[in-house]
Amino acid sequence: MADSxxxxxxxxxxxxxxxxxxxxxxxxxxKHFGALHxxxxxxxxxxxxxxxxxxxxSGSGKSTLCRTINxxxxxxxxxxxxxxxxxxxxxxxxxxxxxxxxxxxxxxxxFAHKTVLENVTLGQVKAKGVKPATAxxxxxxxxxxxxxxxxxxxxxxxxxxxQQQRVAIARALAMKPKAMxxxxxxxxxxxxxxxxxxxxxxxxxxxxxxxxxxxxxMGFARRAAHRVVxxxxxxxxxxxxxxxxFTAPRSDRAKDFLSKILTH
Amino acid sequence: MxxxxxDQFVSLFDQYDVLGAFWVNIQLTAYxxxxxxxxxxxxxxxxxxxxxxxxxxxTTYVTLLRNTPLTIIIVFCVLGLWGQLGITLSSDFxxxxxxxxxxxxxxxxxxxxxxxxxSGVNTVPVGQAEAARAIGxxxxxxxxxVILPQAFRGAVAPLGNVLIALIKNSTVAAAGSVAETSxxxxxxIEFRPDVILAVFLTFAIGxxxxxxxxxxxxxxxxxxxxxxx
Numbered sequence: 001m002a003d004s005x006x007x008x009x010x011x012x013x014x015x016x017x018x019x020x021x022x023x024x025x026x027x028x029x030x031k032h033f034g035a036l037h038x039x040x041x042x043x044x045x046x047x048x049x050x051x052x053x054x055x056x057x058s059g060s061g062k063s064t065l066c067r068t069i070n071x072x073x074x075x076x077x078x079x080x081x082x083x084x085x086x087x088x089x090x091x092x093x094x095x096x097x098x099x100x101x102x103x104x105x106x107x108x109x110x111f112a113h114k115t116v117l118e119n120v121t122l123g124q125v126k127a128k129g130v131k132p133a134t135a136x137x138x139x140x141x142x143x144x145x146x147x148x149x150x151x152x153x154x155x156x157x158x159x160x161x162x163q164q165q166r167v168a169i170a171r172a173l174a175m176k177p178k179a180m181x182x183x184x185x186x187x188x189x190x191x192x193x194x195x196x197x198x199x200x201x202x203x204x205x206x207x208x209x210x211x212x213x214x215x216x217x218m219g220f221a222r223r224a225a226h227r228v229v230x231x232x233x234x235x236x237x238x239x240x241x242x243x244x245x246f247t248a249p250r251s252d253r254a255k256d257f258l259s260k261i262l263t264h
Numbered sequence: 265m266x267x268x269x270x271d272q273f274v275s276l277f278d279q280y281d282v283l284g285a286f287w288v289n290i291q292l293t294a295y296x297x298x299x300x301x302x303x304x305x306x307x308x309x310x311x312x313x314x315x316x317x318x319x320x321x322x323t324t325y326v327t328l329l330r331n332t333p334l335t336i337i338i339v340f341c342v343l344g345l346w347g348q349l350g351i352t353l354s355s356d357f358x359x360x361x362x363x364x365x366x367x368x369x370x371x372x373x374x375x376x377x378x379x380x381x382x383s384g385v386n387t388v389p390v391g392q393a394e395a396a397r398a399i400g401x402x403x404x405x406x407x408x409x410v411i412l413p414q415a416f417r418g419a420v421a422p423l424g425n426v427l428i429a430l431i432k433n434s435t436v437a438a439a440g441s442v443a444e445t446s447x448x449x450x451x452x453i454e455f456r457p458d459v460i461l462a463v464f465l466t467f468a469i470g471x472x473x474x475x476x477x478x479x480x481x482x483x484x485x486x487x488x489x490x491x492x493x
Contacts, residue, residue, distance in 0.1 A: 072394055090314075092402060099400025109391035112491045113414050123399030126409060157492035168395075175399055 020048035023179055023210050024069060024101075029078035031064060038064050039075070040234040046179070051211045053221040053242070056231035057257055062214045065231065066183045069212065070101045083178055099127050102172030106184040108164040110156035110171070116143065117152040120171045128175065135174070142170040146200050162193030166200055179210040186217055218246065218262070230254045273462045276452065285448040286470055292366060292434040292444065297427055299370035304377025308415075309407055311378065312385055322378065329375040334368070334433055338440040341368040358443075365437035369430060376426045384419025385411060389493070417489040424482025428475050445470070 024046040031039040038061045046052050054062045067073040069080060071087055071094060080087045082101060088094040110119050120139035124130040130138070143149040146166035148159070156164050165185055172180060182201065186194045198220050205211060205224040215221070221228055221242050228245040230238040230253075238251045246262075249255045276282070310322035329337075341364040345351040353363035388411055396406035416423075435446035445467055452463045 070398060072397065095397075095400045095402045098398055101398075103395075103398035105391055105395065105398075107389075107391050109389070109395035111392060111395065111410055112493050113417065122409065123401065126405050127400035155492060171395075171399065 022046070023048045023050075023083055024212065025079075025081045026065075026069070027079045027081075029065075029068065029080060030076045031061075031068065031073065032076055038234050039068070042078070042234075042236055044229065044236060046210060046212055048178075048210055049208045050227065051205045051209075051213065051225045052227050052229055053225040054212065054214045054229045054231060055216065055218075055221065055257075056237075060231040061234040062231045063183050066181050066212060066214045069179075069181055070098045070103055072103070095127065099123065099175045100178045102169075102175060102177035102180040104165070104168050104172055104180065104182045104185045106187050108156070108161070108168045108188070110164055110167055112156055115153055115155060116148065116159070116167050119156065119167060120174045123171065124174050138174055139170070142173050143167070145173075146170045147196070160193060161189045162196045165189065165193075165197045169197075169200055169204075173204075179212065180204065182211065182213040182215065184214050184216070186215065216261070222246065230257070232257070269459065269462075272456075272459050276456060276459060276463065276466070279456075280448060280452055282445075282448065282466060282470075285443065285445045286474070288362075288442065288444040289431070289434045289437075290474070292362070292369060292437050292442070293427075293431050295366045296369035296373065296434065297430055299366065300373040300377050300426075300430065301423075303370060303374035304381060305412070307374060307378035308381035308385065309412070311382060312407070312411075314403055326375045326378055329372055330379075332372070334372050334436045335439050337372050338365055338368040338436050341365065342440045361441045362437075365440040365442045368440065369434060369437065373426055373430050373433070376429065377423065380419045380422035380426050381412075381415055383422055384415035384417070387418030387491075388414045414491050417486075417491050420482055420486035420489055424479060424486070427482070428478055431475055431478065432471065 022045045024044070026042055026044040029039055029042040030037075040061075042061075042065060044052075044065075054065060056062050064073055068075050069082075069087075071080075082097055085097070087097060110116075111122065114122065117136065117139055120142060121132065121135040124135035124138060125132055140149060140152065143152055146169055148163050148166050148170070151159055151163060151167075156167070159167065169180075169185075185201070186197050189197065194217070198217060201211070201213070201220065202224045213220070213225070225242050228240055228242050229236055230245065230249070230251070232253045238245065238249060238254045240250075245254070246258065249258055307322045307325055310318040311326070313319060313322075342361065345367075346360065346364055352360050353367070354360040392410055392414065393406060396410040401409065435444060437444055438447040438450075449463060449467050453460055456463060
């Protein structure tokens with residue numbers, strides 16, 4: 001299993017951030033959507049403190065991969081372990097484990113009937129049993145950190161996309177997760193708002209958060225990732241540290257993909 | 265319309281307690297509405313739950329009750345529950361019939377409340393449920409805190425329709441021996457055929473006065489409560 005990992009995270013000359021023991025481990029994961037084989041024998045290990053960027057053409061299974069990690073998608077075979085514990089099928093155990101893995105969606109998915117502040121306190125109070133006053137303090141601190149504290153009393157629909165996505169990041173962080181999953185977090189944003197979200201993500205990465213990021217933002221991959229995972233047709237085709245991947249991709253499919261996206 | 269007819273008409277109100285009869289229907293409606301909302305919400309949660317047997321039970325309830333004539337349900341409540349099974353909901357004779365009728369109305373309309381709520385659930389994007397699950401909420405907390413509050417807001421207009429149907433259907437309680445408007449109208453037509461048109465118009469206008477504001481209120485409420493996305 002361990003030998004299927006082709007790239008070691010973060011070489012020291014490029015990036016000196018420490019990464020630790022394996023935190024997220026996907027082992028021989030397979031998944032079908034009906035006749036479509038969306039994940040084919042996927043093996044991936046993400047170490048503590050590591051930032052992994054998953055890229056690939058649409059339909060390559062990268063979003064599905066991201067969603068299987070907190071079981072928003074079930075898998076057909078293989079195992080997924082989080083911090084040494086296998087992902088439970090359902091029930092309270094699963095809910096607890098999900099709280100350990102923060103998720104940021106392409107479409108933000110803020111709770112539309114609650115204020116920004118309530119969005120960030122809800123999970124703390126209802127899933128973790130944190131006292132409301134403590135939860136509120138944590139929430140304000142996080143909203144401050146992502147730069148939207150002054151919007152705390154507004155409803156999500158009153159915020160710009162970039163602000164909403166930053167609130168969504170704060171909401172996920174409020175659960176004090178061991179790792180964060182980002183499923184194309186900037187794909188639904190207007191161009192001028194992409195950077196405000198990426199900046200928050202970069203600062204998270206600098207603080208040592210373990211992150212799996214599905215994105216088309218090559219700049220982010222270069223700035224913050226330890227490792228780039230390239231997927232195509234449900235398979236992990238290539239893994240490398242960002243500079244190597246972008247300048248000298250090994251596989252033809254990766255070369256083809258990069259030639260299409262990096263020409264403009 | 266000559267003055268004599270008008271006097272005859274006015275005398276109806278001295279002879280019969282028309283307002284009292286309407287009040288009975290309003291009470292039937294109010295109690296049945298609350299009970300139907302509770303049962304209907306439980307059914308809706310069952311129908312969207314991840315547990316197959318609960319979904320099946322909820323679907324079966326809705327399918328059966330929705331297609332059963334209300335008169336049969338009300339008559340069953342009185343003749344079946346009380347007459348045969350001896351179930352009494354009050355030691356007072358009149359109150360017992362009233363409560364049995366409320367039960368019948370509630371059980372029937374709960375099926376429609378359930379479907380109205382499910383239409384409301386469909387207005388909630390699936391991402392809301394995914395986000396709730398992703399922060400570690402189980403099915404019940406996610407339903408209670410995230411899905412249902414938004415579903416209710418999206419279901420105000422269809423729920424208003426159910427309420428209006430319930431107001432009118434409350435007259436079927438006459439079949440369960442409850443003294444209310446349709447029973448009174450029958451009596452009045454029988455004993456005062458001289459003003460039969462006025463009797464009919466009295467009840468028709470009475471229901472218009474009750475139903476139109478409910479319709480207007482639910483429409484404006486559904487606009488005001490709509491979740492901005």
